[in-house]
Amino acid sequence: MSETLLRVEELALHYRTRQGTVRAVDGISFDIRRNEALVVLGESGCGKSSLAKALMRVLPRNVAHQGGRVRLGEVEVSALPDERFRREVQWSRLALVMQASMNALNPVVRVGEQVAEPLRVLHGWSRKRALDRAVEVLELVGVSTDFLARYPFELSGGMRQRVVLAMALVAEPELVILDEPTSALDVLTQASIMNALKRIKRELDTSFILITHDVATSSELADRVALMYAGQLVEVADAARFFGEPAHPYSQMLMASVPRLRQRTRPEPIPGQPPSLFDPPGGCRFAERCPYRFARCAQDPPAFRLGERHRARCWLHAENEGNPGGGR
Amino acid sequence: MSQSPAPIQRPARRGWLRDLRRLLLYTAKRLLALFVTVLVGVYLTIVIANMGGQVDELRRVQIRSEAAEAVRADPAFQDLSSEERHELIERQVALEVERLRLDEPFMVRSVDYLQQAMRLDLGRAEQMHSDRGSRAVYDIIVERLPATVLLFGTANLLVFFTSVLVALFLSRRYGSALDRSVVALAPTSAAPGWFYGIFLILLFAFVVPWLPAGGMVAVPPPESNWAYAGSLVRHLLLPVAAMFLSQIFISIYSWRTFFLIHASEDYVEMARAKGLPSRLIERRYILRPTLSPIITSFLLMLIGLWSGAIILEQVFNWPGLGSLLFQAIGHRDTPVIIGSVVIFAYLLAVTVFLLDILYALLDPRVRIEGGQR
Numbered sequence: 001m002s003e004t005l006l007r008v009e010e011l012a013l014h015y016r017t018r019q020g021t022v023r024a025v026d027g028i029s030f031d032i033r034r035n036e037a038l039v040v041l042g043e044s045g046c047g048k049s050s051l052a053k054a055l056m057r058v059l060p061r062n063v064a065h066q067g068g069r070v071r072l073g074e075v076e077v078s079a080l081p082d083e084r085f086r087r088e089v090q091w092s093r094l095a096l097v098m099q100a101s102m103n104a105l106n107p108v109v110r111v112g113e114q115v116a117e118p119l120r121v122l123h124g125w126s127r128k129r130a131l132d133r134a135v136e137v138l139e140l141v142g143v144s145t146d147f148l149a150r151y152p153f154e155l156s157g158g159m160r161q162r163v164v165l166a167m168a169l170v171a172e173p174e175l176v177i178l179d180e181p182t183s184a185l186d187v188l189t190q191a192s193i194m195n196a197l198k199r200i201k202r203e204l205d206t207s208f209i210l211i212t213h214d215v216a217t218s219s220e221l222a223d224r225v226a227l228m229y230a231g232q233l234v235e236v237a238d239a240a241r242f243f244g245e246p247a248h249p250y251s252q253m254l255m256a257s258v259p260r261l262r263q264r265t266r267p268e269p270i271p272g273q274p275p276s277l278f279d280p281p282g283g284c285r286f287a288e289r290c291p292y293r294f295a296r297c298a299q300d301p302p303a304f305r306l307g308e309r310h311r312a313r314c315w316l317h318a319e320n321e322g323n324p325g326g327g328r
Numbered sequence: 329m330s331q332s333p334a335p336i337q338r339p340a341r342r343g344w345l346r347d348l349r350r351l352l353l354y355t356a357k358r359l360l361a362l363f364v365t366v367l368v369g370v371y372l373t374i375v376i377a378n379m380g381g382q383v384d385e386l387r388r389v390q391i392r393s394e395a396a397e398a399v400r401a402d403p404a405f406q407d408l409s410s411e412e413r414h415e416l417i418e419r420q421v422a423l424e425v426e427r428l429r430l431d432e433p434f435m436v437r438s439v440d441y442l443q444q445a446m447r448l449d450l451g452r453a454e455q456m457h458s459d460r461g462s463r464a465v466y467d468i469i470v471e472r473l474p475a476t477v478l479l480f481g482t483a484n485l486l487v488f489f490t491s492v493l494v495a496l497f498l499s500r501r502y503g504s505a506l507d508r509s510v511v512a513l514a515p516t517s518a519a520p521g522w523f524y525g526i527f528l529i530l531l532f533a534f535v536v537p538w539l540p541a542g543g544m545v546a547v548p549p550p551e552s553n554w555a556y557a558g559s560l561v562r563h564l565l566l567p568v569a570a571m572f573l574s575q576i577f578i579s580i581y582s583w584r585t586f587f588l589i590h591a592s593e594d595y596v597e598m599a600r601a602k603g604l605p606s607r608l609i610e611r612r613y614i615l616r617p618t619l620s621p622i623i624t625s626f627l628l629m630l631i632g633l634w635s636g637a638i639i640l641e642q643v644f645n646w647p648g649l650g651s652l653l654f655q656a657i658g659h660r661d662t663p664v665i666i667g668s669v670v671i672f673a674y675l676l677a678v679t680v681f682l683l684d685i686l687y688a689l690l691d692p693r694v695r696i697e698g699g700q701r
Binding site: 151153 | 593604617690
């Protein structure tokens with residue numbers, strides 16, 4: 001639990017639309033160590049999925065600007081041309097479980113073949129060898145071998161989600177990005193998939209980025225938490241620290257808005273709306289909804305270091321640590 | 329979470345066996361359904377073309393006037409009295425009515441007609457005959473079929489393959505100048521083929537007389553096979569060009585949109601994330617799942633040959649089914665009209681059956697769900 005696996009610096013992804021430029025990911029920096037699970041929290045439309053897409057380079061046609069540096073292990077991944085990235089990084093080192101993975105399986109190809117496909121195409125394995133490996137990962141995620149010759153439409157939503165998860169793990173990637181892996185499922189299936197994930201994380205040496213808006217579910221898996229707001233990370237911290245004493249006002253208000261089982265506190269909603277990403281306000285993006293707002297909030301706050309691997313993007317912490325910046 | 333260590337069998341073979349059984353059941357069901365469909369379609373055509381038996385009255389009147397005309401024109405009957413003549417006419421009419429079984433109720437005869445039609449026994453034409461002199465409706469139609477198949481088959485195959493390939497190319501270059509110009513040109517397909525045909529004839533047969541204005545081969549037909557084929561191609565160029573022009577842009581446009589829609593499916597994006605090469609994605613993730621609709625439109629297009637044929641064949645003086653139908657309607661030759669429809673119904677049924685089988689082979693969703701119900 002020490003070696004840094006992924007380092008992301010000032011990642012940006014802007015889209016071009018009829019109404020103007022959407023700054024979906026606007027200068028995000030974080031890092032992940034081996035076998036660590038980072039939960040990226042944020043409300044809908046804050047750019048979480050775009051973050052996953054930017055990391056995976058699965059981009060829509062209307063990308064206006066793409067920037068930042070991504071380093072995976074020893075490789076400066078963001079500097080690789082597309083073709084090399086596809087052959088050397090995609091899926092073999094970095095895999096993605098997409099949002100809406102209900103539809104992420106090819107409807108006319110048998111489940112086993114689909115799970116085995118990346119090995120056959122990317123590594124040139126034989127059909128037999130790849131299928132044997134597919135059986136292994138399918139069992140790991142809790143899918144019986146009976147399903148191998150089935151088609152995706154014969155599977156339940158939970159089973160499909162497991163198959164997609166197996167497909168992500170099949171090439172033994174170092175990092176798996178899970179984009180809302182359980183949000184379309186019922187609570188019981190959610191729980192059993194989260195359990196499978198926890199087990200996999202124990203058994204394999206894989207790191208995870210879990211993108212979600214579900215604070216309660218994510219807390220089970222998280223080693224670290226990154227909170228996203230309007231295209232930026234407002235706070236990154238160890239999970240215990242984040243869930244215990246969050247530093248950023250948005251984090252505090254978010255935690256106060258989550259219903260709790262054992263405490264007699266009422267959930268407090270956060271008033272107001274997140275700003276539009278078309279033309280984000282200058283200065284702190286949360287200022288409009290922030291109860292602690294003061295004069296300096298008109299300027300864009302840098303990410304202040306609050307401790308080892310703990311940063312918050314808020315002027316309130318300027319005096320705690322007079323040392324702004326990325327900490328590179 | 330079933331963590332049971334399930335024994336590793338050969339699941340693929342079991343899957344195939346199961347699929348085969350369902351496929352057979354499905355085929356049998358479809359065959360039965362299609363037979364009933366053709367039966368109903370042909371019977372409806374018979375009833376409608378005979379106007380539910382009303383045509384019998386017209387036919388009786390026609391028979392009577394023909395008999396009267398024949399008796400009046402024949403010098404052998406010149407010296408008969410008007411009673412005798414009247415009696416003779418009545419006898420002739422009665423004979424003809426009996427021969428055509430017009431004395432039996434239409435409903436009884438319609439069932440016989442249906443049986444004959446289903447056996448492709450299409451009867452004899454009332455006025456028309458084939459170029460070889462046969463009056464059998466079957467011969468008349470079969471003689472014309474190759475000409476239509478040649479002309480429309482060539483044009484439609486060209487349009488289909490050109491547009492699918494160009495569309496795949498354009499869907500990769502969405503929003504490019506080429507893509508936008510094809511979209512802009514799509515409305516040119518509002519005009520039918522024969523409309524372009526008229527201008528093409530004017531331009532290339534009269535203003536610059538390079539190509540023949542109409543017909544299928546030169547008159548008299550060339551002796552050697554090569555010269556015959558050459559003449560055929562020269563005669564094909566203008567009508568094929570007319571159809572191509574009128575269909576190509578809308579066809580490219582709609583296929584391009586089709587591919588764009590299917591290229592944004594989640595599983596296509598997933599395949600991109602998986603790092604598969606784009607050729608493979610195009611083949612296995614875009615073309616393969618959409619093969620059923622592509623083949624449907626291909627076969628329906630082939631079977632739809634004669635839908636646009638009537639006017640185009642008339643404009644280019646092409647001796648195909650379209651001009652045959654045009655003449656048959658002009659002559660009110662009911663057996664020929666019914667015969668054309670019967671043959672069309674059969675071709676359509678065979679096509680649909682082929683499609684059903686292909687669907688089941690191509691798309692597991694069809695055969696498996698079809699087998700369970």
